[in-house]
Amino acid sequence: MKKKQVSLKDIAKEVGVSIATVSYVLSKGKDSRVSEAMSKKIREVAKRLNYQPNIIAQSLKSGTTNTIGLILADISNPFFANLARVIEDEAAKFNYTVIFGSSDEKADRSKQLVDFLSSRQVDGFIIAPCEGSEEQVRTLLQQNIPVVLIDRFFPKIPTDYVIIDNYESSYRVVEQLVRSGHQRIGMLAYTNRLFHMQERIRGYKTVLRDNGLTVEQERLGEISFADGKKETEEAIDIMLAADQPIDSIFFATNTLAIYGLKHLGKLNLKVPDDIAVVSFDEGEAFDFYYCPLTHVRQPLEEMGKAAVQSLSNRIKNPSTPQQAICLSAEVVVRKSSSVTIAK
Amino acid sequence: MKKKQVSLKDIAKEVGVSIATVSYVLSKGKDSRVSEAMSKKIREVAKRLNYQPNIIAQSLKSGTTNTIGLILADISNPFFANLARVIEDEAAKFNYTVIFGSSDEKADRSKQLVDFLSSRQVDGFIIAPCEGSEEQVRTLLQQNIPVVLIDRFFPKIPTDYVIIDNYESSYRVVEQLVRSGHQRIGMLAYTNRLFHMQERIRGYKTVLRDNGLTVEQERLGEISFADGKKETEEAIDIMLAADQPIDSIFFATNTLAIYGLKHLGKLNLKVPDDIAVVSFDEGEAFDFYYCPLTHVRQPLEEMGKAAVQSLSNRIKNPSTPQQAICLSAEVVVRKSSSVTIAK
């Protein structure tokens, strides 16, 4: 009736030796000084009883769990879902299990997750930090718990991190709109102070200035995370209703692009003829969109792998100097940023 | 330098009492017989030192981890990703953490995951079992480890499970094609012996027979999981090249639908005018498809919740009689199954 796993004790009793002997055979193999005959017997019984070591007990003894805590903004977002999968697979190669949770961009939720995972003794964290989570990261560092930030980072906190060059990528993708002759380029971004978002905005503004276009505050829509859909629609409506309506738009994330493209569809505006579009990120959803999108493709695979490797390094060697990895992203040019055919 | 968590011992030393006293105060609160003054002091020190209980140690002692092992076919599939999210959220309400992995429809991978999660002492499993995993499930049952199957189940194994009525759903969604006058209806299914897939096929065949249409073996494409994309394309090509080409098609899963719709696009066939379509499942991808799809909408929320509740019941009361939950799914009728306008 009782669910009782087979333990070293059970094997020891069955064979008639001490627990230690069994442990030596099963965990040390050849290196132990247990006789070959006894080893064989123990291994046989272990197999017969279907012994599985109790990892909880091993963890308690060793102080290590071979577990990584992964905190993402939102696991239902394909960008993070894919990143999670890459990290999971890569971590498996290092013999780590991943336990993760979504912060939903809320600092207090993120705090809960950090505490939860800490108490489960994860060996380290990979975190896509949300706004306001600086203190949590600092606390982990103070406790000497390894942390690697991913996708976003805090310039003032000396953590390991893996990011892409958001300024550069943003500059280059918006440049596509400029090149194809667009003059009134709008941008939709999330209204937060996270560095990566500010960098994307900086890239947008800089490329306009570099090309003699004016940066109009009304063309930069800042959307709250909580009510993204509605605010995106309103922002687009305003930009289109202006005296000088926008002729193209840059979406700073995939979720903004999805909200935005659906709205443009409702307004019966055709991409790229009525309005050109460029975006960050990709997703299966875009595969069915009638007009292939010019977008920034982030090197998810590389990012995930780098993060796991970086974390693994730090776990093994806590005194490694800070590792800051900045990858460059590819700009995929498609039809959605084309020149307007008839004007 | 050493990463050392604060333990009961540290608090005990600081306050000058035994470990047991600290434990009583922190875990029993009012129920303990520790004096109010001492309790207060201990709580203060615990707070000051930022004490977090070591869950690993608690688990070892209690033999329970408050953790659920979740094994899905493929976490990158939106159907499973959404199901996972529902389960995660529901489990959190019961104070359970979810650790999961994807079997990728491979029995040996699934076996690995079961062993892995077992050794981590999960309190129970929620599994969407793949073909050939019967023995794994039986073994868990024999060990009295709680298991709830989801999405799929084995009629011959008396487990708890949560599924939808696949036969009924399939019948009703294909019926839409029949009603709109389609006569040569193809189906794409995965080639496996799992009950849910067989039921979907049975629904398709039955509705044809019930309406005086012949069931042609050439119109039932059975696709292997490993090479789904290519085989889907070939199957569609064959069905279209036949003497009596199909006029409509039923995709048994969302992945098959995605492969299929992309291929129809390449062939320049318009839905529903050139070919009508119905499908199982949904996904953000379909939102951008030019023609809204008639499909079976599975009650993910209900399914996930039922699974967690069922598992929670069994964990608390292992001798509960078998709980078999079969939910009915909704058929969402859209344009893709409309009658062909011009023939």
Place this chain on the structure above:
DNA sequence: TTTTTTTGTTTAAACGATTAAGCATATATT
């Protein structure tokens, strides 16, 4: 005052594994 009960705290065992140290035997070295 003596006995009983209550109150407040400690001791010790347990969960399952690891591992240094100990202790017999057996074998090798002088």
Place this chain on the structure above:
DNA sequence: AATATATGCTTAATCGTTTAAACAAAAAAA
């Protein structure tokens, strides 16, 4: 034969927590 070394196994401590049982001191009941 005496000593050293190797072999094979056991003892016991440890990780951090929980909890029954023991114990001492204080309060209540006799």
